[in-house]
Amino acid sequence: MICEEEDKYQKIFDEAQDMLMVAEAKTGIIVDCNKAAVGALGWGKEELIGRHQRTLHPAHEQEGEFTKTFRQHLKSADSHILEAQFVTKSGEMLDVAIKAKTFILDAKELILASVRDISLQKKYQKEICDLARFPDEDPDPVLRASSSGIALYINRAGQQLLKQWGIETGNLLPDCFQPAIATVHRNQVTIVREF
Numbered sequence: 381m382i383c384e385e386e387d388k389y390q391k392i393f394d395e396a397q398d399m400l401m402v403a404e405a406k407t408g409i410i411v412d413c414n415k416a417a418v419g420a421l422g423w424g425k426e427e428l429i430g431r432h433q434r435t436l437h438p439a440h441e442q443e444g445e446f447t448k449t450f451r452q453h454l455k456s457a458d459s460h461i462l463e464a465q466f467v468t469k470s471g472e473m474l475d476v477a478i479k480a481k482t483f484i485l486d487a488k489e490l491i492l493a494s495v496r497d498i499s500l501q502k503k504y505q506k507e508i509c510d511l512a513r514f515p516d517e518d519p520d521p522v523l524r525a526s527s528s529g530i531a532l533y534i535n536r537a538g539q540q541l542l543k544q545w546g547i548e549t550g551n552l553l554p555d556c557f558q559p560a561i562a563t564v565h566r567n568q569v570t571i572v573r574e575f
Contacts, residue, residue, distance in 0.1 A: 399495035405482050408433045408446050420497055422469035436466045453480035475502040527565040529553050
């Protein structure tokens with residue numbers, strides 16, 4: 381019965397979608413990992429087991445014997461998520477989110493780390509931030525207005541227009557804008573107006 385339970389949990393461990401790694405808390409040596417870790421990092425299971433956890437991280441994350449995140453997880457009684465980077469066997473850098481918790485097994489303190497590759501998420505976040513800055517960097521005035529004609533946003537280039545009209549963000553735009561604003565909101569289109 382005990383062997384069946386162990387087999388069941390080993391299968392769950394091996395088939396988990398996130399990278400799972402177990403290391404000795406005292407030494408940082410990896411003692412087990414799952415298929416996801418092998419697939420994402422490019423090392424075979426036998427290459428990962430016996431490797432020090434710090435060798436998976438870039439040099440700037442290492443602090444002596446351990447990495448910053450490993451130390452933080454060891455110090456914390458709670459399991460929390462920390463962001464870090466992993467270096468794959470091919471040298472590719474992965475942005476990762478690590479959730480880890482220490483536990484005792486066979487009188488040995490171990491740490492179980494659940495690691496998720498967030499590289500794509502980080503890439504998309506950067507693209508969104510870059511796109512969000514785009515209107516502010518546009519040399520032409522860019523304006524966003526509510527359906528009731530309130531100026532919600534205007535970029536730096538458009539600030540001069542607001543000053544000329546004696547309007548601030550949050551105020552009603554001049555009457556000449558109201559038909560265009562109504563059309564934009566009704567038809568969900570963008571209108572370019574020249575001044």
